[in-house]
Amino acid sequence: QKEVEQNSGPLSVPEGAIASLNCTYSDRGSQSFFWYRQYSGKSPELIMSIYSNGDKEDGRFTAQLNKASQYVSLLIRDSQPSDSATYLCAVPDFSGGYNKLIFGAGTRLAVHP
Amino acid sequence: GAVVSQHPSRVICKSGTSVKIECRSLDFQATTMFWYRQFPKQSLMLMATSNEGSKATYEQGVEKDKFLINHASLTLSTLTVTSAHPEDSSFYICSARILAQETQYFGPGTRLLVL
Numbered sequence: 001q002k003e004v005e006q007n008s009g010p011l012s013v014p015e016g017a018i019a020s021l022n023c024t025y026s027d028r029g030s031q032s033f034f035w036y037r038q039y040s041g042k043s044p045e046l047i048m049s050i051y052s053n054g055d056k057e058d059g060r061f062t063a064q065l066n067k068a069s070q071y072v073s074l075l076i077r078d079s080q081p082s083d084s085a086t087y088l089c090a091v092p093d094f095s096g097g098y099n100k101l102i103f104g105a106g107t108r109l110a111v112h113p
Numbered sequence: 114g115a116v117v118s119q120h121p122s123r124v125i126c127k128s129g130t131s132v133k134i135e136c137r138s139l140d141f142q143a144t145t146m147f148w149y150r151q152f153p154k155q156s157l158m159l160m161a162t163s164n165e166g167s168k169a170t171y172e173q174g175v176e177k178d179k180f181l182i183n184h185a186s187l188t189l190s191t192l193t194v195t196s197a198h199p200e201d202s203s204f205y206i207c208s209a210r211i212l213a214q215e216t217q218y219f220g221p222g223t224r225l226l227v228l
Contacts, residue, residue: 032215042221044206046218047218099210
């Protein structure tokens with residue numbers, strides 16, 4: 001069974017700071033990675049996907065992938081209180097003959113004014 | 114694009130009744146839809162994978178006779194919680210995947226309360 005590990009947090013950062021969220025995965029063969037954001041009481045929404053080693057930037061968000069070390073991270077620049085949510089890392093799993101996502105337990109981020 | 118809807122958003126029912134939840138992909142065809150359950154302050158838990166025109170694949174420990182899944186078209190999957198009990202009270206979320214992609218797009222969820 002593939003595993004995706006995240007620190008549950010909470011990760012507390014001041015407004016304006018950089019929030020760094022980390023995720024490690026067990027399957028060295030994984031090729032694609034996803035970050036979802038889930039506000040309390042809401043369903044997850046896709047923030048970013050990354051497929052290649054290195055950085056991928058989208059606005060204030062940067063995803064970083066290091067396949068050799070089997071980790072993927074999400075950086076949030078200029079953190080805002082509205083970024084306070086749980087961030088889920090996900091990796092596809094093709095075992096069992098069908099494609100599903102394995103989610104980490106999520107890291108709760110709290111951005112305080 | 115990639116909008117997924119769920120209906121109803123919230124339902125309260127008596128113990129022993131059945132509840133049907135609909136999941137629709139509004140602007141794309143979804144060959145595969147997923148059903149998740151999430152209890153308060155807990156992780157997402159995949160219940161089953163639903164492929165259009167075929168039987169759903171249930172995760173270990175999920176009762177297929179209690180949670181009936183139908184995926185009759187490329188834009189609609191339904192989850193029926195049969196003979197619901199208070200312990201079935203939870204947040205049920207569907208997601209849909211576009212053919213040949215790995216990204217899942219989530220519906221807004223259905224909050225079920227069984228009295």
